[in-house]
Amino acid sequence: MSSKRHFLEFEQTIADLETKIEELRYVQSESAVDISDEIERLSKKSQQLTKDIYSSLSPWQVTQIARHPQRPYTLDYLGEVFTDFEELHGDRSFADDQSMVGGLARFNGQACMVLGHQKGRDTKERALRNFGMSRPEGYRKALRLMTLAQKFGLPLFTFVDTPGAYPGNGAEERGQSQAIGHNIFAMAQLEVPIITTIIGEGGSGGALAIGVGDQVLMLQYSVYSVISPEGCASILWKTAERASDAAEAMGITAHRLKALGLIDKIVNEPVGGAHRDMAQMAVYLKRAxxxxxxxxxDLTPRELVNRRYERLKSYGRYTDTTER
Known part of the structure; x- marks a missing residue:
């Protein structure tokens, strides 16, 4: 990851303070003047300012954090949380979609299967990974790995981080919706434990295609929705400029989704988000x-499948409070 920190628009006051701290550190290194007390004071002030800002984020600001260019991606977590990762490639039909990565690994010494969306860090890698938007061959690769997990009785860990499935002509011609639907159908019937974690963006069917889990976790500053705020705003108000209003109305944040019973647990992030301290975030995630x-x-295959079915039936429950 880049060592130069990228600040979002609402973090400008933090950015100004951090710039001043860096300038003082440069002065101290180039002169005999001891200004360490002032640097420490400003560092504490920056830490407190970050806590204050992050304690009252709007859903749109959370969305921006979920998309942060320095946020840890699937491969970052695979390197920190798992060991002996051996990547598997291709869908055995068309191509190797590099926006979807996965393979065999060990978690706390136990063999498992891991897979997830992968975005890119720079322009070249973003093009290679298609900005984390998988094509049908990506979802068919994921299905192949799920089938392998079942064959060998391995728990499956999936990591969701995509704006959505790729909507291009080629993807549609090769059966994008069929690939997504087949994955959802297959995951519902897998007879091994499935742990799903939304680590950034959980966008539409592209997220659901690897998101059917026995336990669904969500990082504190990630988002999960049927459509992006910009897409929703474009439909409702004919302009993407009202994305912040759409984000507020859609209920896409971890705390809102937890209250609705759509996820099981929120994984806290370090102060300022996962991108501020990747190592600490990996510790939190591994524990979760x-x-x-x-x-x-320890659940039997039948119990796993039945629990998924009951979970699906519980979605969208409501209480009618109208008087008759």
Whole structure:
């Protein structure tokens, strides 16, 4: 990841303070003047300012954090949380979609299967990974890995981070919607534990295609929705400029989705988001994944499938309070 920190628009006051701190550090390194006390004071002020700003984020600001260019991606977590990762490629039909990565690994010494969306860091990699938007061959590769997990009785960990499935002509011609639907159908019937984590953007069917889980986790500053705020605003108000209004109305944040019963657990992030401290975020995530796996690892295949069915039936429940 880039060492130069990227600040979002609403973090400008933090950026100004951090710039001043860096200038003082440069002065101290180039002269004999001891200004360490002032640097420490400003550092504490920056930390507190970050806490204050992040304690009252709007859904649109959370969306921007979920899309942060320095936010950890699937491969970052695979390198920190898992060991012995061996990537598997291709869908055995058309191509190797590099926006979807996965393979065999070990979690706390236990063999498992891992897969997830992968975005790119720079322009070249973003083009290679198609900005994390998978084509049908990506979802068919994911399905191949899920089938392998079932064959060998391995728990499956999936990591969701996509704006949505790629909507291009070629993808549609090769059966994009069929690939997504087939994955959802297959995941519902897998007889191994599935732990799903939304680590950034959970966009539409592109997220659901690897998002049917026995335990669904969501990072604190990630989002999960049927459409992007910009897309929703374009439909409702004919302009993407009202994306912030759409984000507010859609209920896309972790705390809102937890209250609705659509996810099981929120994984806290370091102050200022996962991109501020990747190592600490990996520690939090590893602990949460371990807790989630322990809750389902001893269930029988029939119990796993039945729980997924009951979970699906519970979505959208409501209470009619009108008087008759």
């Amino acid at each position: 994944l371990g807790d989630a796996l322990r809750q389902v690892v």
